Amino acid sequence: MTDILRDYSQRFLFEEADIRGEKVLLDKAYWDTLAIHQYAPGVARLMGEFLAAAVLLSNNLKFEGRLTLQARSDGQLPLLMAESNHQLHVRGIARGSEQATANSNEELLSNGQLAITVEPLKGQRYQGIVALQEGSVAHNLDAYFRQSEQLGSRIWLAADGERAGGMLLQQLPAQLVPEPGQRLDQWEHVLTLTDTLRDEEILTLDSATLLGLLYPEEPVRLFDADEVRFQCSCSRKRTHGALSTLHPAELNEMLQEMGRITMDCEFCNTQYHFERTDLAEVLGVDEAKTLH
Missing domain, CATH: 3.90.1280.10 (HSP33 redox switch-like)
Structure with missing residues (x-):
């Protein structure tokens, strides 16, 4: 299905371990977001990573609503945000981008906070916050996972101004493997394999090819892809x-x-x-x- 979708999110499941994953690729949805504003290359790259991350995180929503990923900082970018809802409609905005010409994350986003806000159409709003640290958006999200998630979660992101994508791995509650030591060994083994992932592989390889490359000896079940598209919720x-x-x-x-x-x-x-x-x-x- 991914060969006919330009923008998709696709789940996968390790058959012999309590670990799930998600692969996201954004093409037209990314372009549609960038086309509205004249962002410098560094800002465009960050926007792509934020959009991909918002999609990966919103796929955990078990209800109708939206998830917003927002960074506020004292750097060249005062605010950067991306939003994805339960229908995988995405949009994003970078405020103050006119003077944001740097390429490094440290100059664009520094001394601030990264907030993840979940807003159900029915129910209570939830927000989690982590301090922005030096390094990639993925590293900041990993820090958020460490402080807020009981089960392990890791994220990998890439964007080049034309395409954006990412992968998410999460531990699942013990079902297939109840023994804690074995669960930890499996988790660390999968992380070690996934840490070999390169940006160009995220952005150019379809899910089946990528999973076969990363986990050649691991049985992995790949589910049908869901389409992602740019759509503003204004009215x-x-x-x-x-x-x-x-x-x-x-x-x-x-x-x-x-x-x-x-x-x-x-x-x-x-x-x-x-x-x-x-x-x-x-x-x-x-x-x-x-x-x-």
């Missing part, structure tokens, strides 16, 4: 809802100055225009009559 209704949180007097002042209110979506550059009549219910009777 006129949601934008109207955001305006409704403002005080009517503030909205009226904006309408008097500009004639109508225009809202731009940072993620997809869609513009939403609101006339006074569109906001009559929010403004109230007295404010809506202003200038009439």
